[in-house]
Amino acid sequence: MANESLENEGDAVSRNSRNARFTSSVDLSTSLDSSVQTRIFKIIVIGDSNVGKTCLTFRFTGGSFPDKTEATIGVDFREKAVEIEGEKIKVQVWDTAGQERFRKSMVEHYYRNVHAVIFVYDVTKMASFQNLKTWIQECNGHRVSSTVPRVLVGNKCDLVSQIQVPSNTALKFADAHNMLLFETSAKDPMESQNVDSIFMCLACRLKAQKSLLYRDVEREDGRLAGCRPTECGPTEAQQANPLHWARAEIPILYLLRVQQGVPGVLPGHQPVIPRHPHRRRKLPSHNHQQISRKFLFILQTPCHRPGC
Numbered sequence: 367m368a369n370e371s372l373e374n375e376g377d378a379v380s381r382n383s384r385n386a387r388f389t390s391s392v393d394l395s396t397s398l399d400s401s402v403q404t405r406i407f408k409i410i411v412i413g414d415s416n417v418g419k420t421c422l423t424f425r426f427t428g429g430s431f432p433d434k435t436e437a438t439i440g441v442d443f444r445e446k447a448v449e450i451e452g453e454k455i456k457v458q459v460w461d462t463a464g465q466e467r468f469r470k471s472m473v474e475h476y477y478r479n480v481h482a483v484i485f486v487y488d489v490t491k492m493a494s495f496q497n498l499k500t501w502i503q504e505c506n507g508h509r510v511s512s513t514v515p516r517v518l519v520g521n522k523c524d525l526v527s528q529i530q531v532p533s534n535t536a537l538k539f540a541d542a543h544n545m546l547l548f549e550t551s552a553k554d555p556m557e558s559q560n561v562d563s564i565f566m567c568l569a570c571r572l573k574a575q576k577s578l579l580y581r582d583v584e585r586e587d588g589r590l591a592g593c594r595p596t597e598c599g600p601t602e603a604q605q606a607n608p609l610h611w612a613r614a615e616i617p618i619l620y621l622l623r624v625q626q627g628v629p630g631v632l633p634g635h636q637p638v639i640p641r642h643p644h645r646r647r648k649l650p651s652h653n654h655q656q657i658s659r660k661f662l663f664i665l666q667t668p669c670h671r672p673g674c
């Protein structure tokens with residue numbers, strides 16, 4: 367059934383000839399069938415035209431900054447396989463058109479069966495930040511469930527002298543909308559790990575969600591299901607406040623705080639990275655690695671959720 371609906375979507379959206387890399391055989395496998403080899407998560411990237419949605423998705427899936435981009439017409443698909451705790455997951459990124467004339471017939475398709483949403487603004491254009499409200503309204507208007515994770519991305523941080531949207535303003539907005547904030551640059555190669563972490567954060571979150579489903583089904587079956595620590599989903603309290611996502615995302619929050627120069631302290635952990643200069647002064651690469659190692663370490667630590 368899932369395959370069928372995606373094939374229909376594929377027919378509709380492949381009208382965008384430029385860069386369309388969609389294959390109808392792709393399996394949108396959110397099903398619980400254990401025979402399915404690779405699960406695919408659909409992530410849409412939304413925001414004003416010219417904020418850098420294409421470049422961000424290109425950076426994540428292709429590992430580079432495109433020499434030249436044109437306005438997206440309809441949608442472009444890009445895919446990347448990632449491995450999280452031994453499971454291969456395909457992240458299918460829908461790079462949507464920012465210009466109204468290129469998107470109006472497509473909007474329904476963007477939001478159908480979406481697993482996560484990335485809202486992008488340009489840190490050098492206040493208007494693109496102010497327009498986020500409209501994008502969020504559009505998303506809500508398409509009945510995207512509040513459980514679908516959303517993140518906010520401020521792009522073009524390499525243009526330091528032109529920044530119009532202060533980090534604090536963006537952070538307040540993100541908090542008010544229960545979103546994580548990432549400020550980054552698709553252009554700056556030093557920021558590439560940060561771009562990856564946006565998508566990896568969502569992939570971790572989605573993986574955790576699906577694992578929760580497995581566990582619930584087992585419980586309904588009458589079998590008392592133990593769950594591996596890293597498969598735990600959010601507690602009720604965490605669900606009530608998406609900022610306190612499943613534990614897999616705690617490191618990302620930590621990473622973000624560190625990038626923003628706030629001393630990062632995880633519950634139950636000593637701060638390992640000292641207060642850092644403001645993120646716009648580039649993090650030295652060894653710190654990136656240090657953060658990534660911490661990220662992996664936390665993912666592997668035992669779960670303290672009661673009853674787990």
Ligand SMILES: Nc1nc2c(ncn2[C@@H]2O[C@H](COP(=O)(O)OP(=O)(O)OP(=O)(O)O)[C@@H](O)[C@H]2O)c(=O)[nH]1
Pocket residue numbers: 413414415416417418419420421422435436437438439462463464465521522523524525550551552553554
């Ligand atoms: N300096 C800088 N320029 C960027 C960055 N990301 C994108 N750009 C430039 O911004 C322009 C628009 O980038 P796109 O990725 O095509 O923007 P988009 O949001 O996909 O635009 P639409 O397809 O019209 O919705 C291009 O000229 C890019 O080179 C960045 O991080 N830094």
